[in-house]
Amino acid sequence: MKYPLNSRIIAIFEPSKKRVMEFELIKNTEGSRARAGVITTDHGKIETPIFMPVGTAGSVKGIHIRDLKEDIKAQIILGNTYHLYLRPGVDIIEKAGGLHKFNGWDKPILTDSGGYQVFSLGDIRKLTEEGARFQSHIDGSYHLFTPENVIDIQRTIGADIIMAFDECTPGDADYEYAKKSLELTQRWLDRCFTQFQNTQPKYGHSQSLFPIIQGNTFTDLRKAAVAHAKTFPADGFAIGGLSVGETEKEMYEMTEVVTAELPENKPRYLMGVGTPVNILESIDRGVDMFDCVMPTRNGRNGMLFTSEGTINIRNKRWENDHSPIDKNGTSFVDQYSKAYLRHLIISNEMLGAQIASQHNLAFYLWLVKTARQKITEGNFLSWKNEMIIKLKERL
């Protein structure tokens, strides 16, 4: 099978018949690109800026669906196409009636395209015009992801927001590599939209396809990527290839370059970012949506994010601190004591990982909710600057 470079077909530019995800931009804030919005999907509304807990294999590690909703107050969660495709496999998810039915989460879901995992987890890979051939990290079996089958897989998983298949370059890639890679990603994007337009959602709710803006740390490539992506009838745009080894300064610069070029009336999703400070800085630069494994992964290792700074609960200084984990925390788990949590984490008790993960996710959701409130009140910038000083503290 050959994919000519100029494979984009005109049909995709015709008005789509599918219902379109709505995005209402409530208010801008003075002296900042920060935005407060509401995304409406068939599984409900998402108030932006928003943080999306990562449910890699269809579960946010250590967290019951009930607690995601009622305690953490998550509005949308992520699933990873790569993981779900390998296990349990799309047939099982289809028989369940889609991921929402499979895991019992009835609010919006976003799936990534699997590109990032193929390049970071797949044992052996071969990248061609056709797609990416990779070996499962689970059983060594061989698989091929193409722009077409990744759209099909995401149709079957049934997320509300799905991602285009892309190549994610490492943070230190040189210009030539980044340019060639972006061109491939752009050709794949054409094929993704073609496949998307030629297929239908499977479970009666609409799906939106977001292009992923690549271009590494090169301003002209990023601008070219946006210009190309804007030619598609996308409901939103993702910014990829950041937080992958480049400096923090470069990450913020590229985010600024991209958000300046993206249409105002569509949500922007910065993939895989990041620390609470990264999130506030990126909200300031006009980003609406975030995901990151940091609150759960770092939580399992005993790192807690709080409004007063970060805590390494393994530190001996917490050994006899019998005060609550976070006196300002919004989760019920914040009532456990620091000394108890330290004991659980050091003893490798599951409950320790559960408590720390739940606390961190509740904190991330509190952070973006508060950012949103400050944006609508018009005092986001001063709040952000005060908050960042506290967030950088090590308690």
Next chain:
Amino acid sequence: MKYPLNSRIIAIFEPSKKRVMEFELIKNTEGSRARAGVITTDHGKIETPIFMPVGTAGSVKGIHIRDLKEDIKAQIILGNTYHLYLRPGVDIIEKAGGLHKFNGWDKPILTDSGGYQVFSLGDIRKLTEEGARFQSHIDGSYHLFTPENVIDIQRTIGADIIMAFDECTPGDADYEYAKKSLELTQRWLDRCFTQFQNTQPKYGHSQSLFPIIQGNTFTDLRKAAVAHAKTFPADGFAIGGLSVGETEKEMYEMTEVVTAELPENKPRYLMGVGTPVNILESIDRGVDMFDCVMPTRNGRNGMLFTSEGTINIRNKRWENDHSPIDKNGTSFVDQYSKAYLRHLIISNEMLGAQIASQHNLAFYLWLVKTARQKITEGNFLSWKNEMIIKLKERL
């Protein structure tokens, strides 16, 4: 320090000044020794027969305190003296104000004496008249448990019900070993009660000391053990050294021998037992209290106990079964589907272990609650016989 064989002192037979745990025996059932009771402690009432979830290191693995109370409806949980003594250590628990304050569980707690763990987990041990010298399974450090310091440690942990220090013989021990071991356990029991009478609770609530009836599978030793234990002013009695390698028939026989000799007006606790069938059979033989790691440990491995039989969720037959885990289940986790739980367990996702553990504990608590109801209604035996047939099914 020497401990003469005849170290029991007369003071312990004088009426104790401490408040005594109350036990109200509500109703017997025809043709069975099954009993329904209410134990009153300073941390609230326990309706018996009861199953006590095991919180080895101060946490029931994978379960939040809130869910233990509100979802599983546990009335009393266990802590392990051996584990808590080694980590976090009694100093930290004392500074917290006792285990109730440390882990946030404000209902009754029972601690074992550490004897069983010293013999099963301790790397090297030396058993003398004085006590048991052992090496920590965590860091190899050397420790000595004596009847006296085990009482002191349990005073500091602060459980409502504490256990005497004993030697637990393996199920296949010969008569001579079992007899010598029982004699040691009896001398240790004297010392435990002496220490208990000479010390006070630390946190303002009363504590009750239960002797542990040993004697392996030998009827005369078991009877001698009961006769000796009954000479102490105990609020209840534990039956130890069962479910440690002997046959099931021997376990039931020994339980019958012991409950026939124990006073009617005190609760009986069968330690470390067992399967749902074991529990119903032992309730029938006059046992009131149970603990076992089976619901959580087997749950983590994917085994579910239900009112229709046991499920090995790893089995391929559940791969596409999208029905609830247990349509009769009382826990919110029973609404997850079998196929989803199978996926989580096979993918080694924490949430799988959490769901299975929570389901199993809720099922065990449902089982003893229903047994209690049947006892008070007078139809325990017929219900038990029907239930056991179902419980033995493999679904």
